[in-house]
Structures are given as structure tokens and as C-alpha cells.
Amino acid sequence: MSLQVSGDFGPFDGRVWLNCSHQGPLPKVxxxxxxxxxxxxxxxxxxxxxxxxxxxxxxxxxxxxxxxxxxxxxxxxxxxxxxxxxxxxxxxxxxxxxxxxxxxxxxxxxxxxxxxxxxxxxxxxxxxxxxxxxxxxxxxxxxxxxxxxxxxxxxxxxxxxxxxxxxxxxxxxxxxxxxxxxxxxxxxxxxxxxxxxxxxxxxxxxxxxxxxxxxxxxxxxxxxxxxxxxxxxxxxxxxxxxxxxxxxxxxxxxxxxxxxxxxxxxxxxxxxxxxxxxxxxxxxECGLEHIRDHDLALASRLIAEIEQDRFEILSPTEGRAQTPIVVLRHHDESQNERCFEALRAADIDISLRRGALRVSPHLYNTEADINRLLELINSHGV
Ligand SMILES: Cc1ncc(COP(=O)(O)O)c(C=O)c1O
The missing domain is CATH 3.40.640.10 (Type I PLP-dependent aspartate aminotransferase-like (Major domain))
Incomplete structure (x- = not known):
């Protein structure tokens, strides 16, 4: 990862905030x-x-x-x-x-x-x-x-x-x-x-x-x-x-x-x-290009590791149209709300929008945050 700035934010009460599309947290400064x-x-x-x-x-x-x-x-x-x-x-x-x-x-x-x-x-x-x-x-x-x-x-x-x-x-x-x-x-x-x-x-x-x-x-x-x-x-x-x-x-x-x-x-x-x-x-000060690369790398990791036989990726997965907003939908639509609630119960915050799971990491997030989410929603978890 190009940026190591997670210490400039938080603490997040032990939670993983993967919901910047809703609210971006204030940095400590x-x-x-x-x-x-x-x-x-x-x-x-x-x-x-x-x-x-x-x-x-x-x-x-x-x-x-x-x-x-x-x-x-x-x-x-x-x-x-x-x-x-x-x-x-x-x-x-x-x-x-x-x-x-x-x-x-x-x-x-x-x-x-x-x-x-x-x-x-x-x-x-x-x-x-x-x-x-x-x-x-x-x-x-x-x-x-x-x-x-x-x-x-x-x-x-x-x-x-x-x-x-x-x-x-x-x-x-x-x-x-x-x-x-x-x-x-x-x-x-x-x-x-x-x-x-x-x-x-x-x-x-x-x-x-x-x-x-x-x-x-x-x-x-x-x-x-x-x-x-x-x-x-x-x-x-x-x-x-x-x-x-x-x-x-x-x-x-x-x-x-x-x-x-x-x-x-x-x-x-x-x-x-x-x-x-x-x-x-x-x-x-962080540099907008560095932030873009960091955020996209986190999104790409999620896209690469999510079990696609269980989740459909609705957001763009490459190219100019791709952003750090990753939208996932369980093939069994009734599971989306369950996934959302299970993540929340495990202190991982994302959004549920129009029946799909929206994950939006930003510069304060790390690969470990994405891994925690993946562990929970890939087949061994939820
Ligand atoms: C695309 C987009 N525009 C605007 C907003 C917020 O609008 P406003 O700043 O007028 O409250 C949101 C909030 O979710 C949004 O997703």
C-alpha cells in the first residue's frame, strides 16, 4: 500500500469503517x-x-x-x-x-x-x-x-x-x-x-x-x-x-x-x-494521486478475493470507470440484509443501498480491514 496513514485517524471504537460513501471521518488534525x-x-x-x-x-x-x-x-x-x-x-x-x-x-x-x-x-x-x-x-x-x-x-x-x-x-x-x-x-x-x-x-x-x-x-x-x-x-x-x-x-x-x-x-x-x-x-499533504492509488488498491483486493460464485459485483472492476465504491450483491438476494447485519454485529460498517452491499474504503483503511470483511463474508464466514 502506498499510504500508511491509519494512525492519523480514529480511534474507531474497535470498528472497521468501510463506509466513506456515507461519512468520511475527521483526521486527527x-x-x-x-x-x-x-x-x-x-x-x-x-x-x-x-x-x-x-x-x-x-x-x-x-x-x-x-x-x-x-x-x-x-x-x-x-x-x-x-x-x-x-x-x-x-x-x-x-x-x-x-x-x-x-x-x-x-x-x-x-x-x-x-x-x-x-x-x-x-x-x-x-x-x-x-x-x-x-x-x-x-x-x-x-x-x-x-x-x-x-x-x-x-x-x-x-x-x-x-x-x-x-x-x-x-x-x-x-x-x-x-x-x-x-x-x-x-x-x-x-x-x-x-x-x-x-x-x-x-x-x-x-x-x-x-x-x-x-x-x-x-x-x-x-x-x-x-x-x-x-x-x-x-x-x-x-x-x-x-x-x-x-x-x-x-x-x-x-x-x-x-x-x-x-x-x-x-x-x-x-x-x-x-x-x-x-x-x-x-x-x-497526503497527495491526491497517492490517495487514489491506495483506495483503488483496497477496492481491487476486495474484488479479487470476493467469492464470485456467491456475490455478483455490480460496480466497475477495472478501467477508468472504477472507483473505491464496491457494490456487491449476493446471488441469493435474501442474503444481502443478513450479510449487512452480520457485518455490523462484527463491528464492520458498510452500507446497504437498493438491496446491495456497498463497501467504500478510503485512505485510513488498510488491507487488514479488507481482509476482516472478506473473512466474514466469504464462505467460511457469513
Ligand atoms: C451522489 C451524492 N450526492 C450528494 C449527496 C449528499 O447531498 P447533500 O450534500 O446535498 O446533502 C450524497 C449523499 O449520500 C450522494 O451520494
Whole structure:
């Protein structure tokens, strides 16, 4: 294994956490930052320093900008995947008859933000893929002159399949359609530079593969697209500082806010953003390529060793579409819930999704964790 970082996490109460697709645990450095934030709120005198309200979001933006290779000033801070997609849905200046294309069966967070647009004269239409995944050619065939935007999930929660972001973007670009990806289940184990790929926007959460607290997220919108968008809110601390309150101030909305105009309010969200910043900085220190190799090696070990006469592997097992999300289904479908419960009773945490077992290791997991799971679910165990 290329990474030896399990000591930087936990303790996990003696359990094996193979469920990053649900929640990524905080590394110890982030736990320390969370303690610091709690101390600051226990005795709040440090919070009277107005610059702190700029420094906390600035440091997070910087780390996230490095993560995806974009300018920190173009990062929009939020609390979820849904936040960033809602910013787009509410900010894009829709024309009557515009159409948003989505994929049937996609994760609900990728779908719901667009649905209220139906009340604003926008058609929301679903593509039904022929096979288990949407082929770029199917997308191309479904685009009409009314199609304004296409949104899908980069790495699918229930199948572990990674869509070909470059192929999707290429189709959208050729057809003049905005391309948007939900990167929640990918970013942290799979490097991505949305600007280089040509995407128009991404949005993701911080609490899975980015190992941040629950209630964190961010998005990036291509500046040329962002600049055409309508305001979605007015937030006093984006336009003024607490120091401005000492003297006279006016109520002018600044025209130079850029991405900050779309940040979540209370952007210096100390309790969440201080630990999340350390998590992202920590992942960067580990190296995104190393994390990808480590995670994929664990997934591949599981795939190689699982007894395939008992389990079907639903997720991709090789190539570009493979991710650390391994989805297994017992051939006797009634056994899946039993396996899940037996694993839980043996202190091994995975997810049961749509009747299948989802195993999602990340950098803190080791080969020994995978072996423990295999021992239990291969024929000698469950
Ligand atoms: C693909 C995907 N997107 C988004 C989310 C979470 O959405 P949000 O960050 O809006 O709560 C999940 C959570 O399971 C997910 O699997």
C-alpha cells in the first residue's frame, strides 16, 4: 500500500469503517481544529477580531482551490452539494422554454434542486439510459435546441460507476449546453480539475471523501458563466465587515464580490469550516494521486478475493470507470440484509443501498480491514 496513514485517524471504537460513501471521518488534525473552534466559542474574546471572519473562509477557499486546481477566489462555500446546485438553479437567467436534462435513477441531490424550475417555465426532462449507465452518445441524442443545461453525478452512489467527465463535457460544449457535475462521491479519491476538463460547474459535499464535518460543501462555477447569473441573495458580511459598524456605512451592494456573492451566509462558520480546512489541507499533504492509488488498491483486493460464485459485483472492476465504491450483491438476494447485519454485529460498517452491499474504503483503511470483511463474508464466514 502506498499510504500508511491509519494512525492519523480514529480511534474507531474497535470498528472497521468501510463506509466513506456515507461519512468520511475527521483526521486527527481536523479534530484538533474543531477543539480550537469550540474553545473560541467557549471564551469568545478571539472572535472580536474582525479579520478572523475573513481569514477562516479565505483559508478554506485556498485549500479547496488547490484541491481542484482553480483560483481560490472562484470557490463558493456552502453546506452541501444541494447548496451549490440550488445557487445555479436560482442564479441562471432562464428563458421561457429552456430545458434542463437529467438522468433517471440519479442520486436525489442531483435532481431536486432543478425541480422547482418547472414553476418558472423551465422543462425538466429525464434521460432513461439503455444500459446501467448513460452513454455520452445517448446524451448527445437527447439534446434539443431547448436544452440549456445537463446535470449528473460524477461517481454514482449506488453503482460506484464514474462517468467520463471529459466525454460528457465534450458533448455539452459542442451542443452549447451547460455541463454540471455533482462531485460528492468522487472528489477526495479522484483528482479533478473542472476548468481544464471544460465543465461549467461542479458542486460537492465536504463530509464524505473530503473528511469534513457534516454540513459542509462547496461549488465552482466557471467565472464567465457566473458573471451572467442573477444575484440569489444579499448578505451583509459579504458587503461590509464588522469593523465597518464602528463608523458610517452604506447599504450598497458591492459589484466586485465575484464568487463570494454566492457563498452561504455565516461564511466564517468556525465549528465546521476550521476542521474542514484542516481535513482538505491534510488530504493535499497526503497527495491526491497517492490517495487514489491506495483506495483503488483496497477496492481491487476486495474484488479479487470476493467469492464470485456467491456475490455478483455490480460496480466497475477495472478501467477508468472504477472507483473505491464496491457494490456487491449476493446471488441469493435474501442474503444481502443478513450479510449487512452480520457485518455490523462484527463491528464492520458498510452500507446497504437498493438491496446491495456497498463497501467504500478510503485512505485510513488498510488491507487488514479488507481482509476482516472478506473473512466474514466469504464462505467460511457469513
Ligand atoms: C451522489 C451524492 N450526492 C450528494 C449527496 C449528499 O447531498 P447533500 O450534500 O446535498 O446533502 C450524497 C449523499 O449520500 C450522494 O451520494
Amino acid at each position: 481536523a479534530v484538533a481544529a474543531a477543539h480550537q473552534a469550540v474553545e473560541m466559542k467557549t471564551a469568545p474574546h478571539p472572535m472580536t477580531r474582525a479579520a478572523l471572519f475573513r481569514e477562516v473562509p479565505h483559508r478554506l477557499r485556498t485549500a479547496l482551490g488547490r484541491l481542484i486546481g482553480v483560483d481560490a477566489d472562484d470557490v463558493i462555500l456552502g453546506n452541501s452539494t444541494s447548496y451549490g446546485l440550488n445557487v445555479l438553479a436560482n442564479g441562471i437567467r432562464w428563458r421561457d422554454g429552456d430545458e434542463v436534462l437529467l438522468v433517471a435513477g440519479d442520486f436525489p441531490a442531483t435532481i431536486f434542486p432543478w425541480l422547482p424550475l418547472r414553476d418558472r417555465g423551465v422543462t425538466v426532462r429525464f434521460i432513461e439510459p439503455e444500459g446501467p449507465y448513460l452513454d455520452p452518445a445517448e446524451l448527445e441524442a437527447q439534446i434539443t435546441p431547448a436544452t440549456r443545461l445537463f446535470c449528473t453525478t460524477w461517481v454514482h452512489s449506488f453503482t460506484g460507476y464514474a462517468v467520463d467527465e471529459a466525454a460528457i463535457t465534450d458533448v455539452c460544449k459542442r451542443r452549447g449546453v451547460l455541463s454540471v457535475l455533482n462531485v460528492s462521491q468522487g472528489l477526495g479519491h479522484r483528482p479533478l480539475n473542472p476548468d481544464e476538463v471544460g465543465l461549467d460547474a461542479i458542486s460537492g459535499c465536504g463530509f464524505k471523501w473530503l473528511c469534513g464535518p457534516y454540513g459542509t460543501g462547496f461549488s465552482w462555477i466557471r467565472p464567465e458563466v457566473r458573471e451572467t447569473m442573477a444575484p440569489v441573495q444579499g448578505y451583509w458580511l459579504a458587503n461590509l465587515t464588522a469593523d465597518d459598524l464602528r463608523g458610517d456605512f452604506d447599504y450598497e451592494i458591492r459589484s466586485d464580490l465575484g464568487a463570494r456573492a454566492y457563498d452561504l451566509t455565516c461564511t466564517a462558520n468556525f465549528l465546521n469550516f476550521m476542521p474542514w480546512t484542516r481535513s482538505v489541507e491534510y488530504l493535499l
